[in-house]
Structure formats: structure tokens, C-alpha cells
Amino acid sequence: MPDLPDNEAGWRVRLTPEQFHILREKGTEAPFSGEYYNNWAKGNYLCAGCGTKLFTSTQKFASKCGWPSFYDAEDGRLVQVEDTSHDMKRVEVLCSECGGHLGHVFEDGPPPTGQRYCINSLALQHSTK
Numbered sequence: 001m002p003d004l005p006d007n008e009a010g011w012r013v014r015l016t017p018e019q020f021h022i023l024r025e026k027g028t029e030a031p032f033s034g035e036y037y038n039n040w041a042k043g044n045y046l047c048a049g050c051g052t053k054l055f056t057s058t059q060k061f062a063s064k065c066g067w068p069s070f071y072d073a074e075d076g077r078l079v080q081v082e083d084t085s086h087d088m089k090r091v092e093v094l095c096s097e098c099g100g101h102l103g104h105v106f107e108d109g110p111p112p113t114g115q116r117y118c119i120n121s122l123a124l125q126h127s128t129k
Contacts, residue, residue, distance in 0.1 A: 004050055004098050015049065022122045023049045023100035026085075026092070031066025034121025039068070043128040050098035051125070052077055055117070063109070063116055068124065070117040071109045078117075080105060093117060 005011045011024050021027035036045070045055040045068070054077050055070045063069035076096060083092035083104065093102045102123045109116035 011049070016122075019048050019122050022120045023095075023098075023102075026101040027120075028103070029067070029120050029122050034067060036068040036121040036124055036126060037066065039126060041126065041128065043126055045070075045119075046125045046127055047095040047098060047100055047102070048123050048125050049095060049100035052095055052097040054078065054095065054102070054124070055119075061110055063118070065116070065118055067103060067118045068121055069109070070119065071111075071113050071115055073117060078102070093119070095123075 005014055008024060012020055015023060022029065040057070042057045044053050044057070046053055053074055055073055059070040059072045061069055061071055079094040079096050081092050081094065083090045090104045093105050094100060095102060100123060103117065103119040106116045106118060107114055
């Protein structure tokens with residue numbers, strides 16, 4: 001695991017401006033615009049901020065919500081917190097290693113979990129390793 005920045009200036013150097021907006025400022029990308037929305041290649045999805053393995057391609061499904069969606073995550077890799085921004089009540093998903101904002105989780109996913117992790121492509125990196 002690479003050394004992580006200890007301040008926002010360090011994150012600005014490490015990330016693209018778009019990634020910084022998503023991961024550090026809790027932004028979101030436009031629906032259907034992300035690189036991984038229609039990516040069905042086998043492999044793993046890593047946090048773009050720190051490289052932590054978050055999801056596998058076998059956990060991905062076509063939700064048609066506009067963002068890459070997963071029905072499950074790797075154990076212990078995500079932190080969930082209540083998000084009441086934008087006059088909504090949602091559950092925000094953060095990387096457990098670097099605290100980067102990834103997206104949100106909803107309870108309208110497929111079996112076996114019933115979960116839909118709705119994740120910004122800019123918060124992810126796909127790896128075939």
C-alpha cells in the first residue's frame with residue numbers, strides 16, 4: 001500500500017481534479033458518463049485514491065442507474081455513514097483505507113444481498129490482476 005497524503009494539498013497532487021472532487025469533496029459524476037459503467041471485463045475494482053481492492057467483476061451487475069453498480073463488496077473494505085445532504089436520506093460509502101467518497105448504497109439490488117452499491121467510476125480503477 002503506498003503512503004497516503006496526510007492533507008488535502010497532498011491529495012490534490014495525487015489525484016486528478018475530477019477524482020479529487022469525487023473522492024475528497026464528495027462529488028458525483030454525471031450519470032452514464034463514467035468509464036466503468038459499461039465495463040464488463042473480468043478483474044477487480046480498486047479505490048482510485050489508495051489502491052484498496054473494493055469490488056470484483058463478479059459482484060458487478062447492470063442496474064441501469066447510470067453508475068457502476070455492485071451487489072456486494074470485499075469484506076471490511078467499505079465504511080457506511082448516513083448522508084442527509086441534498087435534502088435526502090442516503091447511506092454514503094467510503095473507502096475504509098483512505099476515507100475517500102465512493103458513492104452510495106441502496107437496498108434495491110439483486111439477490112443474494114439486495115444491495116446496490118452505486119459507485120462513481122472516477123473513484124475506481126479496474127485491474128485484471
